[in-house]
Amino acid sequence: MTVLNVAEICPATRALGPGQRFVIWVQGCCFNCRGCISPDWIPQTQATLVDPLQLADCILSVPRTEGVTISGGEPMLQAAALSELFSYLRQKRDLSIICFSGFTLKQLQAKADPTINKVLTLIDVLIDGQYIPELNDNQGWRGSSNQVFHFLTPRHLSEADLFTERKRDVEIHMRDDSVLMVGVPPHNFSTDFEGAVDIASKFTEA
């Protein structure tokens, strides 16, 4: 059985693409970008193994979901599971699909891998390339300006500027025993966040 090795999910966010989106971060990356925002998800170890069809049903059960964003980790290392997930989703509903990859589109096409090619036919927007901290221009739904938005379908073409120029924001999702940050953080986010936590804890202690 094909399974997707999932590091984390967020069932509903507006911080990683247009509209309300279900976000999946896969476990395992073949790159090791300096300044990677999710170093815990680089090791190619087993996290949570999920049946892609069950995950698709879970996505479809979330009210008002307009799209899915896949990040990681490196999604294209799990192309077979993504192909199943996206195909099933598209059979059921015409959701938007956005995918990040450290591979460039050219590199993916050069692999001539039928499964990766199938995945590419199912993605609306591919955000490609590794993260380069010196090129982090503090705007848009990408980590650094070398990363290219490939509009593989016309779905989001009319809002292309939003992808490249949008003012960054993040959502903080509280979990039982942890906190999940969703989105591409603006410059100084860590300092501002720690300051806000300090202030909040002073109010709690008072």
Ligand code: SF4
């Ligand atoms: S490709 Fe993405 S997940 Fe992989 S190391 Fe680079 S920034 Fe991190």
